[in-house]
Amino acid sequence: MSTAxxxxxxxxxxxxxxxxxxxxxxxxxxxxxxxxIGGAFGTAPDPAFDGVNPAHWYVAxxxxxxxxxxxxxxxxxxxxxxxxxxxxxxxxxxxxxxxSFAIAELIIGLMTTAVACGLLLVVAVPVYGxxxxxxxxxxxxxxxxxxxxxxxxxxxxxxxLPSARSAQAVGLLIFFPSFLLGAGGPxxxxxxSAVRTVAGPLPLTxxxxxxxxxxxxxxxxxxxxxxxxALAVVATAVAARRTAx
Amino acid sequence: MSEHSVVTVRGLRKTYGTRTVVxxxxxxxxxxxxxxxVGANGAGKTxxxxxxxxxxxxxxxxxxxxxxxxxxxxxxxxxxxxSQLQDSALPDRLRVAEALDLFATSRARDGGAxxxxxxxxxxxxxxxxxxxxxxxxxxxxxxxxLNSPQLVILDELTQGLDPAARRNVWAAVRQLHEAGxxxxxxxxxxxEAEALCDRVVVMNAGRVLDAGTPxxxxxRHARWATVSFSLPDPPAPMLDELRQLNGVRDVERVGARVTxxxxxxxxxxxxxxxxxxxxxxxxxxxHVPNLDDALLSLLGHEPAxxxxxxxxxxxxxxxx
Numbered sequence: 077m078s079t080a081x082x083x084x085x086x087x088x089x090x091x092x093x094x095x096x097x098x099x100x101x102x103x104x105x106x107x108x109x110x111x112x113i114g115g116a117f118g119t120a121p122d123p124a125f126d127g128v129n130p131a132h133w134y135v136a137x138x139x140x141x142x143x144x145x146x147x148x149x150x151x152x153x154x155x156x157x158x159x160x161x162x163x164x165x166x167x168x169x170x171x172x173x174x175x176s177f178a179i180a181e182l183i184i185g186l187m188t189t190a191v192a193c194g195l196l197l198v199v200a201v202p203v204y205g206x207x208x209x210x211x212x213x214x215x216x217x218x219x220x221x222x223x224x225x226x227x228x229x230x231x232x233x234x235x236x237l238p239s240a241r242s243a244q245a246v247g248l249l250i251f252f253p254s255f256l257l258g259a260g261g262p263x264x265x266x267x268x269s270a271v272r273t274v275a276g277p278l279p280l281t282x283x284x285x286x287x288x289x290x291x292x293x294x295x296x297x298x299x300x301x302x303x304x305x306a307l308a309v310v311a312t313a314v315a316a317r318r319t320a321x
Numbered sequence: 322m323s324e325h326s327v328v329t330v331r332g333l334r335k336t337y338g339t340r341t342v343v344x345x346x347x348x349x350x351x352x353x354x355x356x357x358x359v360g361a362n363g364a365g366k367t368x369x370x371x372x373x374x375x376x377x378x379x380x381x382x383x384x385x386x387x388x389x390x391x392x393x394x395x396x397x398x399x400x401x402x403x404s405q406l407q408d409s410a411l412p413d414r415l416r417v418a419e420a421l422d423l424f425a426t427s428r429a430r431d432g433g434a435x436x437x438x439x440x441x442x443x444x445x446x447x448x449x450x451x452x453x454x455x456x457x458x459x460x461x462x463x464x465x466x467l468n469s470p471q472l473v474i475l476d477e478l479t480q481g482l483d484p485a486a487r488r489n490v491w492a493a494v495r496q497l498h499e500a501g502x503x504x505x506x507x508x509x510x511x512x513e514a515e516a517l518c519d520r521v522v523v524m525n526a527g528r529v530l531d532a533g534t535p536x537x538x539x540x541r542h543a544r545w546a547t548v549s550f551s552l553p554d555p556p557a558p559m560l561d562e563l564r565q566l567n568g569v570r571d572v573e574r575v576g577a578r579v580t581x582x583x584x585x586x587x588x589x590x591x592x593x594x595x596x597x598x599x600x601x602x603x604x605x606x607x608h609v610p611n612l613d614d615a616l617l618s619l620l621g622h623e624p625a626x627x628x629x630x631x632x633x634x635x636x637x638x639x640x641x
Contacts, residue, residue: 078427080426083423083424084423086422086423087415087419087422090415091412091414091415094414095414158412161409161410162406162410163409163410163411163412165406165409166406166409166410168376168399169376169399169402169404169406169409170399170404170424170464171396171399171400171401171402171426171468173396
C-alpha cells in the first residue's frame with residue numbers, strides 16, 4: 077500500500093501493537109472482566125437476565141466493551157498525544173491529504189476492534205461457550221455500525237481535548253459509567269428506576285441492546301439499532317471534519 | 322509573481338487574539354536562492370513560514386508559493402515543499418526506517434542514502450524516543466529532503482546539534498543549493514545565516530526591518546571595525562597619529578589597552594602603523610563587523626515584541 081492512507085495504516089498498526097495502553101485496555105481488560113463477571117452469576121437461566129444463561133448474556137454484551145474501550149479510551153489518548161506533540165502538524169506539512177489521517181484512524185480502529193472481538197470470543201468458547209445467534213443480520217449490522225460510531229467519537233474526543241492526559245482522564249470518566257451501566261455491569265432488571273433512566277440513552281447501552289437482544293432472541297431492538305446508525309453517521313461526519321489535516 | 326519567484330508574499334497579516342504576530346509582511350524568494358528569515362524570538366518568523374506552507378490561514382495578504390495559493394491549494398502545494406518544523410515530533414515508538422516508509426511518496430529519492438549521509442545508518446532500527454536531540458533534527462532533515470522537494474523550509478535547522486553535526490548539515494544545505502533547490506531558512510543563529518544565505522530578511526514585531534545579502538546588511542548597519550592591542554606607556558603623539566589615520570573614528574585607551582574604532586580600512590592602516598612603530602603587539606585583535614552586529618544595530622531601533630504561544634490546535638480540525 078503506497079497511498080497516503082496505506083502508509084498511515086501500516087505505520088499506525090505497528091505502533092498500536094507496541095502500545096501498552098491498547099494491549100491492556102482494548103485486548104486484556106474486556107476478556108478479564110468478561111471471565112470474572114460471566115462466572116459471577118452462574119449458568120442457569122435467570123429472570124434477572126431476561127431468562128437466559130447469565131454467562132451467555134455477558135458474552136453477548138462484551139463485544140461492545142471492546143468497541144467502547146477502543147473509542148472512549150484508546151483513540152482519544154492516541155490522537156490527543158499526536159496533536160499535543162505536533163505529529164499531526166508534521167503529517168499536514170508533509171502533504172498527507174486532508175482526509176487521509178481520519179480515514180486511516182477509522183480503518184485502524186475497526187481492524188483493532190475486530191481482532192480484539194475475535195480474541196474475546198476465542199477465549200469465551202472453552203469457558204462459557206458462545207450463545208447461538210438468533211438474528212444474524214441485526215447483530216452483523218449493529219457491530220460495525222457501533223464500531224464506526226465509537227471510533228468516530230474517539231477521534232472526535234481526541235481532536236477536542238488538549239492533551240493526552242486530559243484525554244485519558246475524560247475518556248476513563250466516560251468509559252467506566254458507560255461500561256457499568258450499559259454493557260458489563262448488572263442487568264437492567266436489577267437496577268433502580270433512576271439508574272435505568274440514566275443508563276437507557278447512553279450510546280453504549282443502545283449499542284449493547286442492538287447487539288445482545290437480537291443475538292439472544294430477546295427482541296429486534298430496532299430503535300437501538302436506528303439510534304446507533306444515526307450516531308455513526310453524525311459522529312463520523314463531525315469527526316472527519318475535525319480531524320482533517 | 323515574477324518569472325523566477327518561488328515565494329511571493331504581499332501584506333501578510335496574522336493575529337492571535339488581540340496580538341498581531343505578522344503585520345503587513347512582504348517577502349520574495351527567487352528560484353535557487355537560500356533566503357534566511359532572521360530575527361529575535363517572537364519576531365513572527367515561524368508564523369510566516371507556517372502561512373507559506375498553508376498550515377495557518379492568514380488574516381490578510383496575498384501569498385503565492387510555487388504558483389499555488391497556500392490557503393486554497395494547500396493540498397497541491399504541500400507535497401512540493403519539504404519542511405523541517407520547529408516543535409514537532411514523530412510517534413515515540415516509530416523506528417527511523419519506518420519513518421522513511423511513512424513519509425516516502427512516489428517522488429521519494431533513496432532514503433537509505435540520505436540516512437547514510439546524515440549519520441543515521443546505525444540508528445535505522447531505533448525508535449524515535451531513543452534518539453538524541455541532534456539525531457532527531459537530522460532525521461527531520463532527512464524527511465524534509467526525502468521527496469525531492471522544489472522548496473525546502475528549514476525552521477531552526479541546527480538547534481541542538483553539536484558543532485560537527487552542524488557543519489555536516491550546513492554542507493548538506495549547500496549541496497541542495499548547488500542542485501538548484503530553493504531554501505527558506507528560519508533561524509536566529511546569525512553565523513548560520515551568514516554562512517548559508519544568499520539573502521537575509523530581518524524581521525521584528527511581525528515586520529521586515531531590512532533585507533539584502535549578508536554583506537549589504539553588514540555594510541548598511543554595522544560598518545565599524547575595531548582593532549585593539551596592548552602598548553605599555555604609548556607616547557601621546559602615537560595615539561594622535563592613530564587618530565589621524567584614514568577611517569578612524571575614535572581611539573580609546575584603558576590602562577595599557579588601546580582600542581581603535583573606525584570603518585574597515587582601519588584594519589590595514591592601524592596594522593601598517595604598528596609595523597612601522599616596531600614589534601607588533603602579541604595580543605593584537607581585530608573585530609570585523611558581521612551580521613550579528615548588523616542585527617543588533619537594526620534591533621536597537623525597533624523594540625522586540627514577544628509573541629504569544631500560537632494555538633497549536635488551530636492547525637487541525639476546522640479552527641483555522
